[in-house]
Amino acid sequence: MTPTQNGPPRIADxxxxxxxxxxxxxxxxxxxxxxxxxxxxSPSLFGALLDPDRGGRCRIRPAGFRGPxxxxxxxxxxxxxxxFMTDEGTGEVVxxxxxxxxxxxxxxxxxMVRCVRGTLDFEVEVAPRFDYGRQDHSxxxxxxGVVFDGGDTRLVLHVVREPGETPTSDVRADGxxxxxxxxxxxxxxxxxxxxxxxxxxxxxVRVAEVEQAFHDTVRFWHGWLGHSTYRGRWRExxxxxxxxxxxxxxxxxxxxxxxxxxxxxxxxxGERNWDYRYTWIRDASFGVSALLRLGFVEEAAAxxxxxxxxxxxxxxxxxxxxxxxxxxxSPDLPEEVLDHWAGYRGSRPVRIxxxxxxxxxxxxxxxxxxxxxxxxxxGLRIGRRGWQALTSVVDWLSDNWDRPDEGIWETRxxxxxxTYGRAMSWVAFDRALRLAQEQSLPAPVARWxxxxxxxxxxxxxxxxxxxxxxxxxxxxxxxxDSSLLRLAQVGFVAPRDPMWLDTLAAVERDLVVDSxxxxxxxxxxxxxxxxxxxxxxxxxxxxxxxxxxxxxxxQARLVFEKMLTYANHVGLFAEEIGPTGGQLGNFPQAFTHxxxxxxxxxxxDALDRTGS
Numbered sequence: 237m238t239p240t241q242n243g244p245p246r247i248a249d250x251x252x253x254x255x256x257x258x259x260x261x262x263x264x265x266x267x268x269x270x271x272x273x274x275x276x277x278s279p280s281l282f283g284a285l286l287d288p289d290r291g292g293r294c295r296i297r298p299a300g301f302r303g304p305x306x307x308x309x310x311x312x313x314x315x316x317x318x319x320f321m322t323d324e325g326t327g328e329v330v331x332x333x334x335x336x337x338x339x340x341x342x343x344x345x346x347x348m349v350r351c352v353r354g355t356l357d358f359e360v361e362v363a364p365r366f367d368y369g370r371q372d373h374s375x376x377x378x379x380x381g382v383v384f385d386g387g388d389t390r391l392v393l394h395v396v397r398e399p400g401e402t403p404t405s406d407v408r409a410d411g412x413x414x415x416x417x418x419x420x421x422x423x424x425x426x427x428x429x430x431x432x433x434x435x436x437x438x439x440x441v442r443v444a445e446v447e448q449a450f451h452d453t454v455r456f457w458h459g460w461l462g463h464s465t466y467r468g469r470w471r472e473x474x475x476x477x478x479x480x481x482x483x484x485x486x487x488x489x490x491x492x493x494x495x496x497x498x499x500x501x502x503x504x505x506g507e508r509n510w511d512y513r514y515t516w517i518r519d520a521s522f523g524v525s526a527l528l529r530l531g532f533v534e535e536a537a538a539x540x541x542x543x544x545x546x547x548x549x550x551x552x553x554x555x556x557x558x559x560x561x562x563x564x565x566s567p568d569l570p571e572e573v574l575d576h577w578a579g580y581r582g583s584r585p586v587r588i589x590x591x592x593x594x595x596x597x598x599x600x601x602x603x604x605x606x607x608x609x610x611x612x613x614x615g616l617r618i619g620r621r622g623w624q625a626l627t628s629v630v631d632w633l634s635d636n637w638d639r640p641d642e643g644i645w646e647t648r649x650x651x652x653x654x655t656y657g658r659a660m661s662w663v664a665f666d667r668a669l670r671l672a673q674e675q676s677l678p679a680p681v682a683r684w685x686x687x688x689x690x691x692x693x694x695x696x697x698x699x700x701x702x703x704x705x706x707x708x709x710x711x712x713x714x715x716x717d718s719s720l721l722r723l724a725q726v727g728f729v730a731p732r733d734p735m736w737l738d739t740l741a742a743v744e745r746d747l748v749v750d751s752x753x754x755x756x757x758x759x760x761x762x763x764x765x766x767x768x769x770x771x772x773x774x775x776x777x778x779x780x781x782x783x784x785x786x787x788x789x790x791q792a793r794l795v796f797e798k799m800l801t802y803a804n805h806v807g808l809f810a811e812e813i814g815p816t817g818g819q820l821g822n823f824p825q826a827f828t829h830x831x832x833x834x835x836x837x838x839x840x841d842a843l844d845r846t847g848s
Contacts, residue, residue, distance in 0.1 A: 244288045244581070245269060247500055248804035248819040251307050251316040252480065255333035256487035258343055259496040261285060261823070262331050264305045264805075266297035266318050273343040273389075273432040276486060276493045277513040277562055279367040281391055281432070286499050286586055287577040292365030294430065296329050296347055298322050299357045299417065309806055313457035314479055315450065316806070325354020327420065329427075332453045335487070341433035348396070348427040348446050351420035358420065360428065363413040364391050368574050368588065375409045381428075381438025382407060382414050389432065394441045396427040465531030468840035473800055476807035477829035478530055481523065484826050486563035490538025491515040492523050493563060495811070495822035499574070501583035502769040502812055502821045509583055511590045512811075512822040514569060516560045517546065517600040518644070519826055521607030526833045528614045540611045543604060544618075548625040555636065556629050559600055559646075560593045569593040595642040596651065599719075601633050602660025605667035606726060612671060623677050630668045631680070634687045637661040638694075643710075644719050645755055653711040655699035656719040659728045662691040666727070695728075700735070706742035709756055716746045717756045718775040721782045725834070731785035740782055751795040752802075752813055753779045770812035770820045773799070777831030784835075784842040792839050793848075799832075 245263040250270075253260050258278065260271040269285040271294075272278045283291030297305070298320050306319040315332040330348040349358055366373050366386030373386040382393040393414070395407070407416045418426050425443050460482065466474050485492045498511035520539050528536045545565060550556030558567045571589035579586045608618065608626070618626065637658065640651035665688035672679035698711040709717035721743065724731040747754040752771035776799050783792035802813050809828040811821025 244284075246818060247285075247580070247810055247821075247823050248808075250285075250804075250808075250823065251309065251318075251331075251806045252483055252496065252808060252824055253314055253316050253331050253333050253345075254483040254496070255335045255343060256482070256485055258333075259483055260331075260333070260345055261497070262307075262316055262318065264307055264318065265295065265301075265303060266305065266320070266329050267293045267295035268331070268345070268347075269293055270497055271345065272496075272513070274341050275563060276484075276496055279389075280369075281364045281366060281389070283365060283368060283577070285497070286574075286580055287369070290365065290369045290577060292363050292369065293361070294347070294363070295361045296349060296358055296428075298324070298327055299359045307806055309476070310454060312461050312475060312479075313454050314483055315453055315457070319352075320356075322354075322356065325356045325422065326352040327356040327358065328352060330450065332450065334449050334453050335456055343432045344434070345430040346427065346446055346449055347430070348425060348450060349418065349420065350425045351422055353422050355419065355421050358418050360416040360418065361413065362393055362415075362428070362430075366391075369576060370574075373412060375412060375414060377407055377409050377414070378438055380440045382409075383436060383438065384412075384414075390436055392431045392434065392436060392438055394429040394431065394438050396425075396429065396441045396443060396446050398443055463531060463534075466529075466837070468836060469843070470796075470800070470836045470840075473803070473807060474530070474833055474836050477832045478527070478532070480808060480824050480829050481527065481826055481833075482535070484824075485535065485538075486515075489563055489565065490535070490542045491561070491563040491565070492520055492539065492826055494519050494560075494827060495825045497822045498588050499577075499583075499586040500580050500810070500820070500822045503583075504581055504814070504820070505583055506769075507583075507585060508769060509579065509585060509587055510592075510822070511569075511571070511588050512825070514560045514562055514590060514593070515542070517543070517557055518559070518597075518603045519830070521600075521603035522830045522834075523826070524607035525610040526830045528610055529837045530833065533614060533616070536611055536614065537616050540608065540616050543607065544622050544625075547604065547629050548622060550625065550629060554594070554596045555598075556632050557600060557604070558593055559595055559597045560590065567593060592642075592646040592648075595646060596639070597644060597646070598633070598637060598639070598641045598657040599644050599654075599660035601629065602663035602667075602726070605630070605664045605671075609667040609670055612674065617675065618671065618677075623671075623675075626668070626671075627679055630664065630684060633661060633664055634683060637664075637687065637691060653698070654717075655695060655707055655710060656717060656722075658691055658695050658699065659720070659723055660726070662688055662695065662728055663726050665691065692728075704742055705735075706739040715756060716743050718743055718747050718753050718772065718778065719755070721753075721775060721778040724785045725778070725781055725838075731782070732787060737786060740786060743779075747775075748779065751779075751798045752776050770814040772812055773802070773809050773825070773828040774811075774831040776813075777828070777835040780835040781831075781838045784839045787842075789839070789842045789846055789848055793843065796835055796839055 495512035810819035810823035
């Protein structure tokens with residue numbers, strides 16, 4: 237994907253770095269355009285991605301440089317390298333966040349600046365905006381750096397320099413911002429360290445210290461990725477997806493956020509702009525399964541523990557589980573609008589928080605039980621208390637699976653009888669029965685089996701449209717929905733059953749556009765929101781999975797390979813693909829990278845069986 241040269245960076249013009257507690261997006265122009273601290277769901281310090289004028293940024297680039305630059309990851313790591321080629325020389329900014337060694341409250345973003353050839357004059361701009369730009373701050377330039385004081389939060393800038401150099405004579409305050417220039421010759425390294433939650437006094441940081449932090453961070457990622465068991469045809473894409481999922485994981489609890497961003501639009505100029513910096517039960521359950529397929533048992537165990545805490549603490553008037561939580565397990569996600577922000581390329585409103593957290597989505601119980609069953613089959617067994625709590629959850633579902641809900645796509649036009657939610661209720665009962673049998677655990681087996689069979693009969697009697705010859709989105713409707721592409725993967729249908737193949741063909745006619753897949757057609761199935769959206773990347777990867785299971789391996793491979801061309805320049809995917817091929821929605825999205833992993837492994841297995 238070619239980087240933009242004029243105007244603000246596009247969504248796809250960014251790479252992701254992080255320290256397993258929060259993350260930052262770094263644009264091709266050398267700007268950190270999004271950074272929240274100390275956690276993913278904390279208020280932003282840099283938010284230029286959503287408002288270039290009022291959001292705040294930290295930019296480092298050669299003076300006068302207007303691009304395009306180049307970006308790459310240091311191989312098999314989350315260390316991002318932005319390279320600048322100019323007439324005066326070649327330089328690079330190496331961005332990373334050392335994981336695992338800091339205290340929980342300390343976040344450290346290191347920007348190491350290097351001149352590779354010639355002589356370059358780098359310009360540095362640091363312009364934080366605290367609390368999404370709502371909190372003013374003061375600036376204090378001191379001997380070894382700068383303190384940006386936002387009251388409750390401080391951002392400390394440590395200058396990287398060699399012993400004997402003048403501390404901060406080249407740093408000047410300009411209102412609420414700081415600017416600096418540094419001239420480097422070939423082989424020289426300098427930079428800055430941005431820190432929150434640590435000391436309020438800038439200190440001298442030597443070049444050797446940041447170089448050691450770089451090597452330690454590279455070693456961490458190489459060691460982590462070395463546990464992957466994937467050796468298939470798409471190793472580069474799968475490895476990048478695995479690293480991205482790890483970056484979206486909050487290490488203290490094991491929870492994975494859906495994306496590190498908020499407010500990025502599903503349609504330019506539209507209102508479908510949501511906050512994804514939280515952990516969905518659905519995503520966490522998929523994460524268990526996908527990471528186990530790659531051999532990451534430790535991460536899957538952490539997710540399983542996080543899920544266990546949620547259902548063991550289950551309460552609520554509308555079901556024992558909420559659909560999403562903060563990374564610490566809190567269900568408090570009040571939604572508000574940042575009226576003072578312009579939004580990404582004018583896409584408003586900019587929302588933080590997420591009112592969908594209070595919705596009823598019955599499919600999450602199927603995904604929860606499916607993830608726990610995958611964990612059990614890989615040696616992560618459920619303890620006595622966990623099973624007792626899970627039994628209560630399944631008992632609740634026995635009484636409530638036949639209720640209208642808001643569905644997997646979190647529609648805001650009221651509840652309906654969604655076919656996918658009912659089918660996933662079948663999955664919940666099926667996996668609960670398997671867990672009880674395989675672990676010889678006490679359970680009301682006869683009741684669960686009866687409810688499982690009732691769900692199955694209802695889906696086929698009410699969810700099947702004989703005129704469309706397909707399973708439809710909701711009972712009484714003839715609208716299709718690509719969430720149903722997962723039904724063969726979870727075992728609700730046989731992957732080559734004629735009725736399932738008819739459903740697959742109907743989805744292809746209505747929702748597939750040159751291999752890309754729409755979630756559903758909002759004009760045919762109103763969802764309570766204005767506007768339209770792009771094709772949904774998770775659904776495209778689910779389409780690959782369904783094709784491979786149906787024996788159409790050649791077509792599955794073509795769709796998969798075409799989908800990979802929509803990744804950005806460093807292999808990352810947002811939630812959706814727009815009509816011109818650009819990325820839309822929050823970025824990068826865990827769901828999409830989970831789908832990529834599942835599709836790659838399923839397709840590899842299918843191709844191996846056919847000798848392709």
